[in-house]
Amino acid sequence: QQQVKQSPQSLIVQKGGISIINCAYENTAFDYFPWYQQFPGKGPALLIAIRPDVSEKKEGRFTISFNKSAKQFSLHIMDSQPGDSATYFCAATRPGGFKTIFGAGTRLFVKA
Amino acid sequence: DTGVSQNPRHKITKRGQNVTFRCDPISEHNRLYWYRQTLGQGPEFLTYFQNEAQLEKSRLLSDRFSAERPKGSFSTLEIQRTEQGDSAMYLCASSLGYRGDEAFFGQGTRLTVV
Numbered sequence: 120q121q122q123v124k125q126s127p128q129s130l131i132v133q134k135g136g137i138s139i140i141n142c143a144y145e146n147t148a149f150d151y152f153p154w155y156q157q158f159p160g161k162g163p164a165l166l167i168a169i170r171p172d173v174s175e176k177k178e179g180r181f182t183i184s185f186n187k188s189a190k191q192f193s194l195h196i197m198d199s200q201p202g203d204s205a206t207y208f209c210a211a212t213r214p215g216g217f218k219t220i221f222g223a224g225t226r227l228f229v230k231a
Numbered sequence: 232d233t234g235v236s237q238n239p240r241h242k243i244t245k246r247g248q249n250v251t252f253r254c255d256p257i258s259e260h261n262r263l264y265w266y267r268q269t270l271g272q273g274p275e276f277l278t279y280f281q282n283e284a285q286l287e288k289s290r291l292l293s294d295r296f297s298a299e300r301p302k303g304s305f306s307t308l309e310i311q312r313t314e315q316g317d318s319a320m321y322l323c324a325s326s327l328g329y330r331g332d333e334a335f336f337g338q339g340t341r342l343t344v345v
Contacts, residue, residue: 125273155336162235162322162336163274208273217262217287219334221273 122146123211125222132229138196140225142209145190149211153219154183154194157206166207167194199229233257235337237323243343244313251309252340256325263306264334265298266322267291274322280306313344 124143132138144152151170155163169176169183169192176183182195196203209222236255244250256263261282266274277296278288282303292298295313300306310317320341326334 123273160338162324162338164336165334210273217264217279217281218276219264219274220276224271224273 122220123209123222125209125225127225128223129226130228132196132199132227134199134201134229134231136199136229138194138199138203138227138229140194140207140209140227141191142193142222143189143191144211146211146213147190148213149220150214151212152183152185152192153210153212154181155208155210155221157208157224163208196227199227201229201231203227204229235323235325235335237321237337237340239340240338241341241343243345246313246315246344248313249309249311250313250342251307252321252323252342254306254308254323254325254337255304256306256323257327257335260325260327260335261303262326262334263300264324264326265306265308266324266336268320268322268339269318277308277321310342313342315344318342318344 153168154166156166157163167178167181171187180197185192206224206226208224210219212219238253263280265277268274278298280300295311298308320339322339324334324336
């Protein structure tokens with residue numbers, strides 16, 4: 120069962136543009152929402168994360184927006200760079216923190 | 232190197248053979264997770280250890296799969312009688328505390344069953 124739905128599947132953005140990836144979740148018990156970045160041949164790496172008591176979190180060029188009532192959250196990458204080209208996964212974790220449910224991923228390509 | 236280490240990086244095996252993968256977590260991390268990732272998909276949870284205790288197993292983990300974490304250090308994942316559908320990337324992650332937010336992933340073991 121897919122408890123975290125991610126869109127789009129793929130995204131092409133011009134260098135300097137804004138990349139936006141959206142996720143929706145079903146289980147209101149989730150209480151932690153990380154985003155992971157994965158390069159080919161590598162394991163996922165934690166990029167930024169948010170808890171549902173916060174509506175926005177910003178770290179450098181990366182911002183998470185969280186809408187608890189809509190059960191949606193999104194990743195914004197400002198001033199996108201070719202080095203940001205990777206697959207991005209949103210995820211959600213239940214209290215207890217031991218089982219993380221991942222979205223299907225978004226392949227981002229930033230054109231130079 | 233202080234990251235999560237997985238060995239081997241790649242494994243090609245014939246259908247029906249048994250394979251074993253090893254994961255060495257970050258040394259002070261007491262939580263260890265195994266995930267499976269197929270092409271074009273996100274990682275799927277397989278199992279979780281708190282120290283040496285295996286506390287949860289996904290229904291994805293059939294009876295051909297077994298995982299251990301002796302002494303709460305490294306972990307092994309064994310697949311018996313491999314099938315072509317087992318071909319995937321097997322990822323190990325570890326974390327320090329109560330939350331999964333500090334989970335660090337290894338580079339994975341890519342299994343190909345021929």
